[in-house]
């Protein structure tokens with residue numbers, strides 16, 4: 001069996017008396033796309049932060065390419081993982097004070113790896129991949145629509161040609177047509193790179209489109225996982241309620 005690129009094993013995380021993650025086991029193979037669905041406050045973002053090393057699990061481990069990120073020379077291993085990882089944050093999270101091209105090539109510019117002129121050229125090439133023209137390279141994020149900002153965020157996530165990309169609610173705040181176009185670009189660009197991806201969302205159209213596989217988190221555990229095209233017929237009453245957006249069922253609405 002192929003070694004997973006990313007694996008979370010028995011990950012626990014609590015805040016005081018609040019147990020958010022209660023033994024999360026999940027992995028993603030090279031070149032595969034995993035979408036994690038779950039209701040508000042179920043710990044999706046906390047899980048993502050643990051996977052990225054931004055939060056330390058209380059118990060359990062995170063492996064990147066088979067290497068534990070919580071034991072041994074963790075700082076070096078974390079750095080190595082982050083260099084090989086791209087991220088599209090919820091809301092785009094662009095730097096308002098930097099023009100679009102510097103946002104896209106931020107890591108290459110600031111990692112001292114590239115001359116400014118080369119970084120700008122790479123940014124413009126990458127913007128083209130997300131169907132944005134060179135005319136926006138010198139604009140600032142506030143001058144762009146929400147959909148364009150997401151495209152810039154996607155361009156930034158893929159600019160370093162990562163092996164693994166995290167997508168945190170990639171279509172939040174977009175109309176359904178723009179959201180669909182962003183999802184198409186996400187699929188196209190991750191497949192072109194041959195990268196693995198882990199996305200978290202509660203938007204089912206996005207989950208169906210982006211995911212090779214879908215997993216559901218509930219009460220701090222992965223309660224179901226399967227091929228994306230089986231999510232409507234999972235045989236799991238929790239998944240069924242979530243997928244069909246029913247207020248009544250075993251999951252209580254988060255109010």
Ligand SMILES: Nc1ncnc2c1ncn2[C@@H]1O[C@H](COP(=O)(O)OP(=O)(O)OP(=O)(O)O)[C@@H](O)[C@H]1O
Pocket residue numbers: 015020038039040041042043044045046047202
């Ligand atoms: N740093 C923190 N300190 C205390 N509690 C936290 C912290 N981070 C998250 N939590 C709590 O952990 C729980 C899960 O939060 P998380 O943001 O992971 O949910 P989520 O599934 O991503 O929700 P949503 O879909 O609404 O974004 C919440 O109850 C939240 O208040």
